[in-house]
Amino acid sequence: MGLEAFNQSEPLTLGVELELQLLNTHDYDLAPYAEDMLRLMAKTPLPGSVVPEMTSSMIEISTAICHSASEVLGQLTPIRDALVRSADKLNIAVAGGGTHPFQKWHEQRIYDKPRFRELSDLYGYLAQQFTIFGQHVHIGCPDADAALLMLHRMSRYIPHFIALSASSPFVQGQDTAFDSARLNSVFAFPLSGRAPCVLTWGEFENYFDKMTGTGVVKSMKDFYWDIRPKPEFGTIEIRVFDTPLTIERAAALSGFVQSLAAWFLDTQPFTPQEDDYLVYTYNRFQACRFGMEAVYVDPGTGKHQPLRDHILHTMDQIAEHAARQGAAPSLHLLRADVEKAQNDARWLRERQREEQLLGETSRQAALRFRGQPV
Numbered sequence: 250m251g252l253e254a255f256n257q258s259e260p261l262t263l264g265v266e267l268e269l270q271l272l273n274t275h276d277y278d279l280a281p282y283a284e285d286m287l288r289l290m291a292k293t294p295l296p297g298s299v300v301p302e303m304t305s306s307m308i309e310i311s312t313a314i315c316h317s318a319s320e321v322l323g324q325l326t327p328i329r330d331a332l333v334r335s336a337d338k339l340n341i342a343v344a345g346g347g348t349h350p351f352q353k354w355h356e357q358r359i360y361d362k363p364r365f366r367e368l369s370d371l372y373g374y375l376a377q378q379f380t381i382f383g384q385h386v387h388i389g390c391p392d393a394d395a396a397l398l399m400l401h402r403m404s405r406y407i408p409h410f411i412a413l414s415a416s417s418p419f420v421q422g423q424d425t426a427f428d429s430a431r432l433n434s435v436f437a438f439p440l441s442g443r444a445p446c447v448l449t450w451g452e453f454e455n456y457f458d459k460m461t462g463t464g465v466v467k468s469m470k471d472f473y474w475d476i477r478p479k480p481e482f483g484t485i486e487i488r489v490f491d492t493p494l495t496i497e498r499a500a501a502l503s504g505f506v507q508s509l510a511a512w513f514l515d516t517q518p519f520t521p522q523e524d525d526y527l528v529y530t531y532n533r534f535q536a537c538r539f540g541m542e543a544v545y546v547d548p549g550t551g552k553h554q555p556l557r558d559h560i561l562h563t564m565d566q567i568a569e570h571a572a573r574q575g576a577a578p579s580l581h582l583l584r585a586d587v588e589k590a591q592n593d594a595r596w597l598r599e600r601q602r603e604e605q606l607l608g609e610t611s612r613q614a615a616l617r618f619r620g621q622p623v
Contacts, residue, residue, distance in 0.1 A: 252457040252469075255393035255450060258483030259314075261510055261574065262389035263503050265321050266311040267492050268302055268382040269332070269618075270349055272342040277611035279306035279352045279380070280341050289335035296324040299332075304380045305358045308332075308343075314389075317575040318504030325496040333619050342615035345499075346597065347382050347417030347431035347491030350607040364470075381431040384414060384490035386503050387482060388510045393450035395514070400444060400476050400485045401521030402513045403506075404529065407475055407489055408536035408545055409560050413583055414490035414502055415540045416593035419607060428540030428594035431491050432533075440466070441473040446523045453478070475533075489533075494593045494617045497582065504579025508571035509563075515570060519549060541590040560587050 273280040283305045290299045297312040310332070312324040329343075336343050390396035415428035427433065435441050447453050460466040469477060475489045487506060493499045512518065525548040535543035536556060543556040564571075564580050564587075571580045586592060600610040600623075613623045 251461075252454050253480050255396065255478070255480040256483040257392075258389035259316075260389050260391045260395075260514060261316075261507055262484075263315040263318070263321055263507055264312055264387035264482070264484065265315070265325065265499060265503050266309055266385040266387075267325070267345070267496075267499055268307055268309050268384075269492065270344045270346060270382055271306050271308060271336070272344055272349075272611060272615060274340055274342055277342065277608045277615065279349050281305035281358050282339055282341050283308050285339055286332070286335055289338060290331060293331045295328050295331055297328060299328070301362060306349075306352070307380060307382065315503075318500045318507065318579045319575060321503045322496060322500035325500060329496050329618070329620070342612070344611060344615040344618050345382070345416065345492045345494040346593070346611075346614055347415070347429060348420050349380070349382075350419035350597070350601075350611055351422040352380065353421065381417070381434050382492040383431065383488060384492050384499055384502065386487045386490065386506045387479060387484040388487070388506055389482075389484055391514070393453075393478075393480070394448070396478050396483075396485050397448050397450065397453060398517075398521065399510060399513055400478060401446060401448070401525065402519070403476055403485065403487060403509065404443065404521070405525060405548055406509060406563065407529070408532040408543060408556055409563065410487060410489050410502070410506075411491075411533065411536035412540045412543060412556055412560070413505070413587070413592065414493055414498075415537070416491040416494055416597065418594045418598055419601070419610075422607065424598070424601075427538050428592065429491050429537040432489065432537050435473060438473045440471055442475065443526060443529060444472070444474050444477060446521065446526065448521065491593070494596065494614055495620070496618075498593070501579035501582045504571065504574070504576030505564075505583060507574050508567040508576045508580065511570035511574055512567045518566075524548070540592055540594055541587065557587055557590060 271280050271282045283301050300309050302309045310328050315321045332343050417431040420430045476487050479486045528546040545556040545559045571577050616623050
């Protein structure tokens with residue numbers, strides 16, 4: 250099957266997907282209630298969609314097409330509120346966060362859906378270990394070639410996205426010393442990583458045809474890249490964000506992406522090239538491991554600097570474009586945390602340091618998702 254045509258979309262439009270945790274209210278471990286949640290949620294007309302994910306303790310919500318971060322928040326809010334009402338009926342809770350702090354992967358059940366069963370057969374235990382939770386942000390692109398340029402320009406900012414969204418310090422009851430341990434599970438998949446550095450859709454079609462010719466790939470869904478084109482939507486999809494603990498932060502992250510994209514389209518600040526990827530894996534590791542304390546190596550200059558400083562510099566560069574897109578409040582929210590070297594991973598560690606009980610940390614994370622004070 251050939252690569253589908255790249256559909257038209259309105260440039261700089263947004264779509265956001267959030268993978269969420271379903272928790273029991275006894276010890277706040279994961280609970281296999283996806284089917285019940287979907288049944289209850291189907292009774293409420295909402296923007297976007299609510300769908301199952303790989304295992305039965307996960308659920309994914311998504312917005313419809315949005316034009317601003319405030320519209321993203323405006324759609325996520327009623328979906329979140331409906332989730333909370335449905336969860337209360339089932340005596341369970343819903344939470345953000347990139348990993349559940351103490352669930353055991355071997356206890357997770359694959360959701361009964363043909364694609365999930367197929368992936369489970371192919372990847373074995375990795376499919377159950379894929380009980381991790383991410384935010385995906387789609388950004389509309391003018392055309393197919395512009396999408397590839399956007400994708401590779403965005404790749405320089407993957408460490409920024411990781412550090413700003415990191416919310417997965419705990420895995421299987423242990424502090425991993427990573428701010429984003431979730432991505433370590435993604436990296437285990439053979440088709441993860443980065444897209445090939447091709448800058449025209451014709452070249453990308455040739456690459457896709459070669460990959461499908463090997464029998465390894467059937468569709469774009471088989472690529473678990475950090476950013477991938479979504480031709481059916483006319484977007485690129487950024488996939489490295491951990492699910493934040495609040496919908497406000499999720500919306501702010503989409504505003505940051507939109508502001509970057511507007512800057513790229515307006516000024517075309519640099520031409521992507523293969524050498525940009527010389528430090529890609531190193532920068533990504535630094536952001537996963539150290540979050541706001543990471544070192545960033547500029548692909549263009551080779552200069553080493555604190556990632557926090559580069560994030561703040563980037564926010565200054567795109568401030569005018571953020572204002573035009575109505576995303577200035579998004580940058581303000583994120584900047585305040587960057588200046589304090591704060592992210593959700595640090596918040597979770599602070600809660601655990603105080604409580605000394607991961608179940609209580611998860612309970613407080615669920616309260617934050619509800620929008621209640623902790």
